[in-house]
Amino acid sequence: MPKMIALRRGLGGVLFWSIISAAFIGPGTVTTAAKAGATHQFQLLWALSFSIAAAIVLQEAAARITIASGKNLGEIIALRYAGRGRSLCVALFLAVAFGCAAYEAGNILGAVAGLHLLSDAPAWLLTAAVGIPATLLLWDGRYALIARMMGAVVFLMGFAFIYTALSGKFPVGEVLHGAVVPAVPTGSLLLIAGLIGTTIVPYNLFLASGIGQGQSVREMRLGLVPAILIGGVISMAIFITGTGVQGEFSYESLGAALGARLGAMGPVLFGVGLFAAGATSAITAPLAAAITARNLLGNRPAWRPVYFRWVWMAVLGTGLLFGFMNVKPIPAIILAQAANGVLLPFVASFLLLAVNDRKLLPAEFSNGWFANALLLLIVGVTCMLGLQNIWKSVAAVLAVPDAGATGVWAVQLGLTVLVLAALGRRVAMR
Numbered sequence: 001m002p003k004m005i006a007l008r009r010g011l012g013g014v015l016f017w018s019i020i021s022a023a024f025i026g027p028g029t030v031t032t033a034a035k036a037g038a039t040h041q042f043q044l045l046w047a048l049s050f051s052i053a054a055a056i057v058l059q060e061a062a063a064r065i066t067i068a069s070g071k072n073l074g075e076i077i078a079l080r081y082a083g084r085g086r087s088l089c090v091a092l093f094l095a096v097a098f099g100c101a102a103y104e105a106g107n108i109l110g111a112v113a114g115l116h117l118l119s120d121a122p123a124w125l126l127t128a129a130v131g132i133p134a135t136l137l138l139w140d141g142r143y144a145l146i147a148r149m150m151g152a153v154v155f156l157m158g159f160a161f162i163y164t165a166l167s168g169k170f171p172v173g174e175v176l177h178g179a180v181v182p183a184v185p186t187g188s189l190l191l192i193a194g195l196i197g198t199t200i201v202p203y204n205l206f207l208a209s210g211i212g213q214g215q216s217v218r219e220m221r222l223g224l225v226p227a228i229l230i231g232g233v234i235s236m237a238i239f240i241t242g243t244g245v246q247g248e249f250s251y252e253s254l255g256a257a258l259g260a261r262l263g264a265m266g267p268v269l270f271g272v273g274l275f276a277a278g279a280t281s282a283i284t285a286p287l288a289a290a291i292t293a294r295n296l297l298g299n300r301p302a303w304r305p306v307y308f309r310w311v312w313m314a315v316l317g318t319g320l321l322f323g324f325m326n327v328k329p330i331p332a333i334i335l336a337q338a339a340n341g342v343l344l345p346f347v348a349s350f351l352l353l354a355v356n357d358r359k360l361l362p363a364e365f366s367n368g369w370f371a372n373a374l375l376l377l378i379v380g381v382t383c384m385l386g387l388q389n390i391w392k393s394v395a396a397v398l399a400v401p402d403a404g405a406t407g408v409w410a411v412q413l414g415l416t417v418l419v420l421a422a423l424g425r426r427v428a429m430r
Contacts, residue, residue, distance in 0.1 A: 024055075025158060025231055026281035027110020027274060028103065028198040030254075031333040033235050036191045037242030038249040042171075042178030047192045048239055049179045051199035052232035054378045056225055058200060058348060061355045061367070061375070062209040063220050068365035073209035074295025076354050092350070093296045097315065099202050099343045100289035102336035104319030107285055109329035111278025113251050117271030127323035130275075131316070134282045138312050157273025158234035164261045165237040168244060175240065193338040193385045199235060200382075202347045203288040206295065217365070249330070282319060286312035342386040348379050349423060356427045372427055380420050387412040
């Protein structure tokens with residue numbers, strides 16, 4: 001993937017890698033973080049702290065693989081499994097494409113919701129106003145300038161949230177306690193998975209791997225880590241602002257919370273920022289799916305270049321379908337983030353195995369025991385949450401009583417331990 005700005009040291013490196021943080025600060029982050037704060041106050045802030053730390057670990061590993069091998073993560077998986085399991089590459093692509101499609105639905109709905117705050121036009125017209133430019137830009141391929149301009153608006157909205165969070169009288173002790181002490185209040189699992197899924201965006205791992213080429217490990221880390229931390233600070237500011245929402249959570253009430261600190265411009269800035277976040281991500285999610293398809297499936301005899309366009313069209317079309325159906329945005333967006341949280345342990349497991357492959361990476365680029373422990377912890381936490389959310393969905397369909405029984409948690413813990421043991425054994429053998 002071509003670099004969008006010249007790579008420079010210091011601030012230039014942070015700006016270069018800010019594409020990663022801009023990619024996860026979309027309608028999903030705004031909706032899920034604010035909803036978590038409004039519903040459970042500071043109790044779920046730890047999930048955001050965990051997600052930010054995990055994003056740094058995972059993105060760094062994905063970029064380091066590319067720097068060491070000269071190949072991005074998708075190409076590595078395709079090459080590694082091409083001889084004995086091409087269906088695995090297809091399955092992984094379908095999983096990532098499903099995640100991108102879920103994100104795209106949230107992107108379109110979020111952008112339309114932002115326009116709704118500024119206009120009384122019908123939903124179908126606002127959906128078309130988002131979809132037509134996205135289609136034309138993706139078809140033409142010259143989307144970078146507009147994406148950067150809209151990204152600047154998103155960051156402006158983010159700093160408005162930071163100002164609002166800092167100017168409010170929030171209990172510092174509760175904030176610190178919520179940020180480091182895990183809590184799982186009743187009915188919060190979907191939001192926890194959503195917070196993780198919207199911060200550790202699975203397709204961002206492929207993006208980080210792709211744009212890491214041509215850098216040294218030190219240069220990559222000096223740009224990547226601060227960029228993710230900036231995005232994390234904005235996400236936490238959105239979360240904290242959400243705790244000040246009065247009454248039932250909605251975009252209007254969140255805009256009012258900004259307006260209480262910023263005056264009449266608060267709701268307007270929120271509407272414009274929410275639209276920009278959705279419109280920008282409406283371009284990046286289909287593009288990421290198409291890039292992943294090319295990397296994972298491009299070496300197959302049946303692959304044709306036109307399939308690249310078909311993939312992004314399918315993902316964009318899915319999002320537009322939800323927009324034209326006028327689906328309620330907030331529940332759909334939270335569900336989309338949770339779905340990507342379920343996908344995350346699979347992608348993280350592939351990454352763990354790849355970054356420990358001594359045939360692929362020289363010893364100095366491979367993981368040490370501490371980095372492996374962190375990756376296993378990330379896989380374990382996301383695996384437990386994924387299993388619990390899958391079980392909750394199945395139990396709701398089958399009307400199973402006492403779906404949260406201790407025995408169910410024990411089974412899920414046992415399965416997670418087995419997964420970690422198998423991964424640990426394979427890592428140790430390398």
